[in-house]
Protein backbone atom coordinates (compact mmCIF):
# COMPACT_ATOMS: atom_id res chain seq x y z
CA UNK A 556 0.00 0.00 0.00
CA UNK A 557 1.26 3.47 -0.89
CA UNK A 558 1.47 5.90 2.02
CA UNK A 559 3.16 8.78 0.20
CA UNK A 560 2.69 9.53 -3.45
CA UNK A 561 4.83 12.14 -5.18
CA UNK A 562 4.20 12.95 -8.82
CA UNK A 563 5.74 15.39 -11.27
CA UNK A 564 7.37 17.32 -8.45
CA UNK A 565 9.66 20.16 -9.56
CA UNK A 566 11.15 23.14 -7.80
CA UNK A 567 12.75 26.18 -9.36
CA UNK A 568 13.91 28.62 -6.69
CA UNK A 569 13.34 32.36 -7.02
CA UNK A 570 16.85 32.90 -8.40
CA UNK A 571 16.03 30.57 -11.31
CA UNK A 572 17.88 27.49 -10.02
CA UNK A 573 16.04 24.21 -10.61
CA UNK A 574 16.67 21.99 -7.58
CA UNK A 575 14.10 19.27 -8.41
CA UNK A 576 13.18 17.98 -11.83
CA UNK A 577 9.85 16.22 -12.17
CA UNK A 578 10.27 13.63 -9.43
CA UNK A 579 7.85 10.68 -9.24
CA UNK A 580 8.07 8.45 -6.18
CA UNK A 581 5.74 6.08 -4.36
CA UNK A 582 6.61 5.21 -0.77
CA UNK A 583 5.13 1.99 0.61
CA UNK A 584 3.55 1.87 4.03
CA UNK A 585 5.92 0.55 6.67
CA UNK A 586 9.12 0.63 4.63
CA UNK A 587 12.44 2.29 5.35
CA UNK A 588 13.37 4.26 2.27
CA UNK A 589 16.79 5.88 1.86
CA UNK A 590 17.20 8.84 -0.43
CA UNK A 591 20.83 8.80 -1.41
CA UNK A 592 22.65 11.63 -3.13
CA UNK A 593 25.62 13.98 -2.98
CA UNK A 594 25.54 17.54 -1.58
CA UNK A 595 23.08 19.75 -3.37
CA UNK A 596 21.26 16.87 -5.08
CA UNK A 597 17.86 18.14 -3.93
CA UNK A 598 17.17 15.86 -0.94
CA UNK A 599 16.33 18.64 1.51
CA UNK A 600 14.25 20.45 -1.11
CA UNK A 601 12.18 17.30 -1.62
CA UNK A 602 11.63 16.81 2.11
CA UNK A 603 10.86 20.49 2.61
CA UNK A 604 8.14 20.38 -0.04
CA UNK A 605 6.53 17.29 1.47
CA UNK A 606 6.59 18.96 4.90
CA UNK A 607 5.07 22.18 3.57
CA UNK A 608 8.15 24.35 4.20
CA UNK A 609 8.86 24.95 0.49
CA UNK A 610 6.19 25.42 -2.21
CA UNK A 611 6.65 23.23 -5.28
CA UNK A 612 6.75 24.79 -8.74
CA UNK A 613 4.81 21.86 -10.23
CA UNK A 614 3.53 18.48 -9.06
CA UNK A 615 1.50 16.94 -6.28
CA UNK A 616 2.17 15.12 -3.03
CA UNK A 617 -0.44 12.94 -1.32
CA UNK A 618 0.38 11.91 2.25
CA UNK A 619 -1.84 9.15 3.62
CA UNK A 620 -4.67 10.25 1.35
CA UNK A 621 -4.27 14.00 1.95
CA UNK A 622 -3.00 16.48 -0.64
CA UNK A 623 -0.25 18.49 1.09
CA UNK A 624 -1.38 21.76 -0.45
CA UNK A 625 -5.18 21.54 -0.52
CA UNK A 626 -5.42 19.63 2.75
CA UNK A 627 -2.27 20.88 4.47
CA UNK A 628 -3.14 20.45 8.15
CA UNK A 629 -4.41 16.90 7.80
CA UNK A 630 -1.41 15.94 5.65
CA UNK A 631 1.13 17.61 7.95
CA UNK A 632 -0.32 15.84 10.98
CA UNK A 633 0.70 12.52 9.42
CA UNK A 634 4.30 13.61 8.94
CA UNK A 635 7.18 13.93 11.38
CA UNK A 636 10.35 15.75 10.38
CA UNK A 637 13.78 15.48 11.96
CA UNK A 638 15.66 18.33 10.30
CA UNK A 639 19.43 18.66 10.01
CA UNK A 640 19.51 21.47 12.53
CA UNK A 641 17.60 22.08 15.74
CA UNK A 642 15.26 25.06 15.64
CA UNK A 643 13.98 25.40 19.17
CA UNK A 644 14.11 27.60 22.23
CA UNK A 645 17.48 27.04 23.89
CA UNK A 646 16.15 28.15 27.31
CA UNK A 647 13.25 25.68 27.35
CA UNK A 648 13.53 22.28 29.04
CA UNK A 649 13.56 19.00 27.15
CA UNK A 650 10.17 17.94 28.52
CA UNK A 651 8.51 21.28 27.73
CA UNK A 652 9.98 21.38 24.21
CA UNK A 653 8.72 17.92 23.32
CA UNK A 654 5.31 18.37 24.97
CA UNK A 655 4.82 21.71 23.24
CA UNK A 656 5.65 20.20 19.88
CA UNK A 657 2.76 17.75 20.28
CA UNK A 658 0.43 20.62 21.17
CA UNK A 659 1.42 22.50 18.03
CA UNK A 660 -0.15 19.77 15.95
CA UNK A 661 -3.40 20.12 17.85
CA UNK A 662 -2.99 16.82 19.67
CA UNK A 663 -4.28 16.48 23.26
CA UNK A 664 -1.57 16.23 25.94
CA UNK A 665 -0.38 12.67 26.58
CA UNK A 666 2.27 12.68 29.34
CA UNK A 667 2.60 8.87 29.26
CA UNK A 668 3.45 8.93 25.55
CA UNK A 669 5.98 11.75 25.97
CA UNK A 670 7.57 9.82 28.84
CA UNK A 671 7.88 6.71 26.67
CA UNK A 672 9.42 8.67 23.80
CA UNK A 673 11.95 10.36 26.10
CA UNK A 674 12.82 7.03 27.71
CA UNK A 675 13.25 5.33 24.32
CA UNK A 676 15.68 8.08 23.38
CA UNK A 677 17.57 7.99 26.71
CA UNK A 678 16.42 11.56 27.41
CA UNK A 679 14.21 10.94 30.44
CA UNK A 680 17.02 11.72 32.92
CA UNK A 681 17.58 14.99 31.10
CA UNK A 682 13.93 16.03 30.93
CA UNK A 683 14.45 19.06 33.19
CA UNK A 684 17.64 20.24 31.48
CA UNK A 685 17.55 23.25 29.23
CA UNK A 686 18.23 22.54 25.55
CA UNK A 687 21.36 24.71 25.60
CA UNK A 688 22.85 22.54 28.35
CA UNK A 689 22.73 19.41 26.18
CA UNK A 690 25.49 17.85 24.10
CA UNK A 691 25.15 17.83 20.31
CA UNK A 692 24.11 14.18 20.34
CA UNK A 693 21.41 14.81 22.91
CA UNK A 694 20.09 17.76 20.92
CA UNK A 695 19.69 15.38 18.00
CA UNK A 696 17.74 13.02 20.21
CA UNK A 697 15.48 15.94 21.20
CA UNK A 698 14.81 16.63 17.51
CA UNK A 699 13.69 13.04 17.07
CA UNK A 700 11.53 13.19 20.20
CA UNK A 701 9.88 16.36 18.88
CA UNK A 702 9.16 14.75 15.53
CA UNK A 703 7.64 11.69 17.23
CA UNK A 704 5.56 13.65 19.73
CA UNK A 705 2.48 13.92 17.51
CA UNK A 706 2.62 10.23 16.50
CA UNK A 707 3.34 10.64 12.78
CA UNK A 708 2.69 7.85 10.28
CA UNK A 709 5.55 9.00 8.07
CA UNK A 710 8.87 10.09 9.54
CA UNK A 711 11.51 12.03 7.60
CA UNK A 712 15.06 11.99 8.89
CA UNK A 713 17.32 14.45 7.10
CA UNK A 714 20.84 13.06 7.39
CA UNK A 715 20.25 11.55 10.82
CA UNK A 716 23.79 10.35 11.39
CA UNK A 717 25.87 13.12 9.81
CA UNK A 718 28.52 14.04 12.37
CA UNK A 719 27.25 11.79 15.17
CA UNK A 720 29.39 9.33 17.11
CA UNK A 721 29.26 5.58 16.66
CA UNK A 722 27.10 5.01 19.73
CA UNK A 723 24.44 7.50 18.72
CA UNK A 724 24.46 6.15 15.19
CA UNK A 725 23.78 2.65 16.54
CA UNK A 726 21.02 3.97 18.81
CA UNK A 727 19.52 5.89 15.92
CA UNK A 728 19.43 2.82 13.74
CA UNK A 729 17.83 0.65 16.39
CA UNK A 730 15.30 3.37 17.10
CA UNK A 731 14.42 3.59 13.42
CA UNK A 732 13.96 -0.17 13.24
CA UNK A 733 11.76 -0.08 16.36
CA UNK A 734 9.58 2.60 14.79
CA UNK A 735 9.22 0.56 11.64
CA UNK A 736 8.07 -2.39 13.72
CA UNK A 737 5.30 -0.16 15.06
CA UNK A 738 4.20 0.56 11.49
CA UNK A 739 5.85 3.96 10.97
CA UNK A 740 7.11 4.59 7.44
CA UNK A 741 10.61 6.06 7.41
CA UNK A 742 12.33 8.12 4.76
CA UNK A 743 15.90 9.09 5.49
CA UNK A 744 18.43 11.02 3.48
CA UNK A 745 22.07 10.14 3.51
CA UNK A 746 25.36 10.58 1.69
CA UNK A 747 26.50 7.16 2.79
CA UNK A 748 25.85 4.06 0.75
CA UNK A 749 26.74 1.96 3.83
CA UNK A 750 23.95 3.60 5.81
CA UNK A 751 21.44 2.96 3.06
CA UNK A 752 22.61 -0.64 2.81
CA UNK A 753 22.38 -1.23 6.55
CA UNK A 754 19.04 0.46 7.11
CA UNK A 755 16.85 0.67 4.07
CA UNK A 756 14.43 -1.69 2.35
CA UNK A 757 14.63 0.43 -0.79
CA UNK A 758 16.96 3.11 -2.02
CA UNK A 759 16.36 6.07 -4.31
CA UNK A 760 19.35 7.77 -5.88
CA UNK A 761 18.96 11.47 -6.55
CA UNK A 762 21.46 13.53 -8.49
CA UNK A 763 21.18 17.11 -9.74
CA UNK A 764 17.48 17.23 -8.88
CA UNK A 765 16.54 14.08 -10.78
CA UNK A 766 15.62 10.76 -9.20
CA UNK A 767 17.78 8.54 -11.34
CA UNK A 768 16.95 5.18 -9.81
CA UNK A 769 14.70 3.48 -7.25
CA UNK A 770 15.61 -0.07 -6.31
CA UNK A 771 15.34 -2.70 -3.60
CA UNK A 772 18.49 -2.29 -1.50
CA UNK A 773 19.67 -5.85 -2.05
CA UNK A 774 19.37 -5.49 -5.82
CA UNK A 775 21.17 -2.15 -5.79
CA UNK A 776 24.02 -3.48 -3.65
CA UNK A 777 24.53 -6.30 -6.09
CA UNK A 778 24.93 -3.79 -8.87
CA UNK A 779 27.24 -1.61 -6.84
CA UNK A 780 29.43 -4.22 -5.24
CA UNK A 781 32.75 -3.05 -6.60
CA UNK A 782 35.58 -2.68 -4.14
CA UNK A 783 39.23 -1.75 -4.31
CA UNK A 784 41.89 -3.67 -2.41
CA UNK A 785 45.02 -1.66 -1.66
CA UNK A 786 48.21 -3.39 -0.56
CA UNK A 787 51.04 -1.37 0.98
CA UNK A 788 54.21 -3.09 -0.15
CA UNK A 789 57.16 -3.81 2.10
CA UNK A 790 59.51 -2.64 -0.66
CA UNK A 791 58.54 -0.35 -3.57
CA UNK A 792 58.33 -1.82 -7.06
CA UNK A 793 59.50 -0.21 -10.31
CA UNK A 794 57.09 -2.31 -12.40
CA UNK A 795 54.41 -4.92 -11.72
CA UNK A 796 55.78 -8.49 -11.87
CA UNK A 797 54.50 -10.38 -14.96
CA UNK A 798 53.33 -13.23 -12.64
CA UNK A 799 50.52 -10.91 -11.48
CA UNK A 800 49.39 -10.03 -15.01
CA UNK A 801 46.00 -11.80 -14.83
CA UNK A 802 44.67 -9.50 -12.03
CA UNK A 803 44.82 -6.23 -13.96
CA UNK A 804 46.51 -4.37 -11.08
CA UNK A 805 47.68 -0.79 -10.86
CA UNK A 806 50.86 0.40 -9.21
CA UNK A 807 50.38 3.55 -7.14
CA UNK A 808 52.14 5.84 -4.66
CA UNK A 809 55.55 5.71 -6.40
CA UNK A 810 55.44 1.93 -6.53
CA UNK A 811 54.60 1.54 -2.82
CA UNK A 812 51.01 0.39 -3.35
CA UNK A 813 49.22 -2.13 -5.50
CA UNK A 814 45.51 -1.55 -6.15
CA UNK A 815 43.11 -4.29 -7.26
CA UNK A 816 39.51 -3.55 -8.19
CA UNK A 817 37.08 -6.45 -7.86
CA UNK A 818 33.43 -7.36 -7.63
CA UNK A 819 32.74 -8.05 -3.95
CA UNK A 820 29.62 -10.05 -4.81
CA UNK A 821 31.27 -12.35 -7.31
CA UNK A 822 31.70 -16.00 -6.41
CA UNK A 823 35.43 -15.60 -7.07
CA UNK A 824 36.74 -12.16 -6.18
CA UNK A 825 40.31 -13.03 -7.10
CA UNK A 826 41.58 -11.73 -3.76
CA UNK A 827 42.73 -15.00 -2.12
CA UNK A 828 44.46 -16.17 -5.30
CA UNK A 829 46.21 -12.80 -5.68
CA UNK A 830 47.53 -12.95 -2.12
CA UNK A 831 48.68 -16.55 -2.64
CA UNK A 832 50.50 -15.67 -5.86
CA UNK A 833 52.18 -12.70 -4.18
CA UNK A 834 53.37 -14.96 -1.39
CA UNK A 835 54.64 -17.53 -3.95
CA UNK A 836 56.78 -14.93 -5.70
CA UNK A 837 58.00 -13.47 -2.40
CA UNK A 838 56.26 -10.11 -2.74
CA UNK A 839 55.61 -8.96 0.83
CA UNK A 840 53.16 -6.29 2.02
CA UNK A 841 52.96 -4.34 5.29
CA UNK A 842 49.28 -3.57 5.33
CA UNK A 843 46.11 -3.87 3.30
CA UNK A 844 42.66 -2.34 3.16
CA UNK A 845 39.55 -2.52 1.03
CA UNK A 846 37.36 0.36 0.01
CA UNK A 847 33.82 0.43 -1.27
CA UNK A 848 33.23 2.48 -4.40
CA UNK A 849 32.52 6.07 -3.46
CA UNK A 850 29.19 7.64 -4.20
CA UNK A 851 30.84 9.64 -6.99
CA UNK A 852 32.05 6.43 -8.65
CA UNK A 853 28.60 4.94 -8.25
CA UNK A 854 26.97 7.89 -9.96
CA UNK A 855 29.45 7.75 -12.80
CA UNK A 856 28.69 4.02 -13.10
CA UNK A 857 24.94 4.52 -13.02
CA UNK A 858 24.93 7.39 -15.47
CA UNK A 859 27.12 5.56 -17.98
CA UNK A 860 24.99 2.40 -17.61
CA UNK A 861 21.91 4.44 -18.43
CA UNK A 862 23.58 5.99 -21.44
CA UNK A 863 24.62 2.57 -22.68
CA UNK A 864 21.06 1.34 -22.24
CA UNK A 865 19.75 4.26 -24.28
CA UNK A 866 22.24 3.99 -27.15
Ligand SMILES: Nc1ncnc2c1ncn2[C@@H]1O[C@H](COP(=O)(O)OP(=O)(O)OP(=O)(O)O)[C@@H](O)[C@H]1O
Nearest residue numbers: 568570572574592593594595596597598599600601
Ligand atom coordinates in the same frame (compact mmCIF):
# COMPACT_ATOMS: atom_id res chain seq x y z
N1 LIG B 1 16.19 28.82 -1.01
C1 LIG B 1 16.97 28.50 -2.03
N2 LIG B 1 17.19 29.35 -3.05
C2 LIG B 1 17.97 29.02 -4.09
N3 LIG B 1 18.60 27.83 -4.23
C3 LIG B 1 18.43 26.93 -3.24
C4 LIG B 1 17.60 27.21 -2.09
N4 LIG B 1 17.62 26.12 -1.29
C5 LIG B 1 18.41 25.20 -1.90
N5 LIG B 1 18.89 25.68 -3.07
C6 LIG B 1 19.76 24.97 -4.01
O1 LIG B 1 19.11 23.81 -4.47
C7 LIG B 1 20.04 22.72 -4.59
C8 LIG B 1 19.55 21.53 -3.81
O2 LIG B 1 19.67 21.81 -2.43
P1 LIG B 1 19.21 20.77 -1.30
O3 LIG B 1 19.43 21.43 0.02
O4 LIG B 1 17.85 20.29 -1.62
O5 LIG B 1 20.26 19.60 -1.53
P2 LIG B 1 20.60 18.35 -0.62
O6 LIG B 1 20.58 17.17 -1.52
O7 LIG B 1 19.71 18.31 0.57
O8 LIG B 1 22.08 18.66 -0.19
P3 LIG B 1 22.85 18.33 1.20
O9 LIG B 1 23.19 16.90 1.12
O10 LIG B 1 24.03 19.22 1.07
O11 LIG B 1 21.94 18.69 2.31
C9 LIG B 1 21.39 23.26 -4.14
O12 LIG B 1 22.14 23.60 -5.28
C10 LIG B 1 21.03 24.50 -3.35
O13 LIG B 1 22.06 25.46 -3.43
